[in-house]
Amino acid sequence: MRRTMMLAVCAAAMAAWTSAAQASDCKGCAPIKATGQGFCDHCGSGKIYGINLASRKLYDELAGDAKAIDELKESSCPGCKSAATAKAGACKHCKVFVANGRVFRSPTAYVLARGDKVDLSAMKCEGCKTAAKAQSTCKHCKTSFVADHAYSTVGFQAAAKKALETVKAAVKDAAHCEDCAVARVSDGKCGKCKIAFEHGKPVS
Numbered sequence: 343m344r345r346t347m348m349l350a351v352c353a354a355a356m357a358a359w360t361s362a363a364q365a366s367d368c369k370g371c372a373p374i375k376a377t378g379q380g381f382c383d384h385c386g387s388g389k390i391y392g393i394n395l396a397s398r399k400l401y402d403e404l405a406g407d408a409k410a411i412d413e414l415k416e417s418s419c420p421g422c423k424s425a426a427t428a429k430a431g432a433c434k435h436c437k438v439f440v441a442n443g444r445v446f447r448s449p450t451a452y453v454l455a456r457g458d459k460v461d462l463s464a465m466k467c468e469g470c471k472t473a474a475k476a477q478s479t480c481k482h483c484k485t486s487f488v489a490d491h492a493y494s495t496v497g498f499q500a501a502a503k504k505a506l507e508t509v510k511a512a513v514k515d516a517a518h519c520e521d522c523a524v525a526r527v528s529d530g531k532c533g534k535c536k537i538a539f540e541h542g543k544p545v546s
């Protein structure tokens with residue numbers, strides 16, 4: 343009896359300790375703070391391309407799937423197979439996109455993922471620092487910036503800027519319907535709301 347009491351007191355103390363720890367310094371949020379990207383299921387919030395979002399579904403769609411790349415390399419579809427081995431590629435037939443070793447179903451996510459994540463504080467080139475802040479191009483390095491990512495061409499940068507606007511609209515969608523948010527970034531249709539999207543915009 344006494345032992346049970348002790349255990350109960352212990353458990354209560356542990357619970358109080360963990361909830362206090364989570365409130366001030368959530369373990370799930372720590373990697374997001376450190377890397378500027380991720381999703382915390384405990385808090386139901388995440389960040390990607392500098393945008394805060396509260397939908398895990400939308401986050402996963404934007405973050406892509408690193409595990410799916412090996413399977414894609416073995417695909418019987420030649421389009422998928424060649425996309426899987428490129429730094430960035432797409433199989434238009436299967437609507438599968440690959441960038442930097444991640445597989446995407448969303449063209450919006452793919453266009454953004456063609457860039458490399460940059461750490462402003464670790465940047466050495468002054469031109470890049472200025473360009474990253476202004477979301478422009480460093481003439482010296484020919485590197486173009488959108489959010490916290492660097493793109494190798496101005497064409498990629500222009501596409502990424504457009505894609506970022508689509509993501510912002512999707513975050514607004516997610517406030518009332520997560521399926522609409524996913525449909526917007528993947529040119530799909532929300533079965534619940536019966537809204538179809540093309541190029542990030544609703545079509546009727």
Ligand SMILES: [Zn+2]
Binds near residue numbers: 368369382384385386
């Ligand atoms: Zn958290």
Ligand SMILES: [Zn+2]
Binds near residue numbers: 438
């Ligand atoms: Zn394919």
Ligand SMILES: [Zn+2]
Binds near residue numbers: 481482
């Ligand atoms: Zn530079």
Ligand SMILES: [Zn+2]
Binds near residue numbers: 521534536
């Ligand atoms: Zn919907």
